[in-house]
Amino acid sequence: MAAVRGVLFDVxxxxxxxxxxxxxxxxxxxxAEGLHDRMPGPAALALWREITRAEYARYTAGxxxxxxxxxxxxxxxxxxxxxxxxxxxxxxxxxxxxxxYTAHRDAAxxxxxxxSAVLTEFAPRYRLGVVxxxxxxxxxxxLAAIGLLDYFGDALVCSxxxxxxxxxxxxxxxxxxxxGLEPHEVAYVGNDHAVDAVGARDAGLHAxxxxxxxxxxxxxxxxxxxxxxxxxxxxxxLPAALAAPAAPAG
Numbered sequence: 001m002a003a004v005r006g007v008l009f010d011v012x013x014x015x016x017x018x019x020x021x022x023x024x025x026x027x028x029x030x031x032a033e034g035l036h037d038r039m040p041g042p043a044a045l046a047l048w049r050e051i052t053r054a055e056y057a058r059y060t061a062g063x064x065x066x067x068x069x070x071x072x073x074x075x076x077x078x079x080x081x082x083x084x085x086x087x088x089x090x091x092x093x094x095x096x097x098x099x100x101y102t103a104h105r106d107a108a109x110x111x112x113x114x115x116s117a118v119l120t121e122f123a124p125r126y127r128l129g130v131v132x133x134x135x136x137x138x139x140x141x142x143l144a145a146i147g148l149l150d151y152f153g154d155a156l157v158c159s160x161x162x163x164x165x166x167x168x169x170x171x172x173x174x175x176x177x178x179x180g181l182e183p184h185e186v187a188y189v190g191n192d193h194a195v196d197a198v199g200a201r202d203a204g205l206h207a208x209x210x211x212x213x214x215x216x217x218x219x220x221x222x223x224x225x226x227x228x229x230x231x232x233x234x235x236x237x238l239p240a241a242l243a244a245p246a247a248p249a250g
Contacts, residue, residue, distance in 0.1 A: 010190030025105025167199025
């Protein structure tokens with residue numbers, strides 16, 4: 001295994017506890033809107049995430065904008081809850097509903113356990129950066145709010161500004177370029193097996209899949225990881241994993 005000199009990270013459910021804040025935010029917003037009795041909380045959360053995955057995939061594929069995908073999520077979700085006129089809700093109203101959700105979600109924002117400790121340990125040893133399927137202002141604001149932005153400086157690449165999304169090789173290579181390193185000198189860490197780990201591997205980086213055994217953003221997969229993908233169960237395992245020689249996949 002070539003020496004790793006830099007580490008690139010995904011953000012949501014890798015550094016930032018997206019699933020936890022998403023759950024807290026949605027349930028609090030439904031309560032505030034008087035919609036909590038329309039559907040049991042676990043079912044409402046599962047529906048919200050199903051719709052989020054579908055609409056976010058349209059956004060990352062370039063079929064819609066970041067703002068428009070949010071409005072679409074609101075319309076589809078409220079329609080399934082039986083809200084009259086939800087499908088025809090104007091952008092202004094859908095955006096306001098989403099803003100209410102984000103206010104509750106942001107109140108519950110926190111870093112994933114172990115993130116700060118690992119980045120503190122890595123800062124003197126590795127060049128650090130972020131590659132994310134999102135918009136740069138959105139992810140910079142999120143990382144700043146949870147106290148992690150300063151570890152990365154300007155080494156952040158997001159799909160909205162870059163013009164293509166993971167798992168396309170180009171966005172991983174753009175992250176490597178910001179670090180001033182070749183792909184074989186860089187490790188990538190993310191929670192989505194196909195988008196993060198396989199995508200990074202195919203771009204020539206050392207791929208680490210953060211599999212916390214949970215569903216949520218990115219979820220898990222059945223069976224062994226793909227060849228060339230190394231698995232960690234928590235961020236606390238990452239320092240030792242980077243230091244260890246590569247083992248055969250599976």
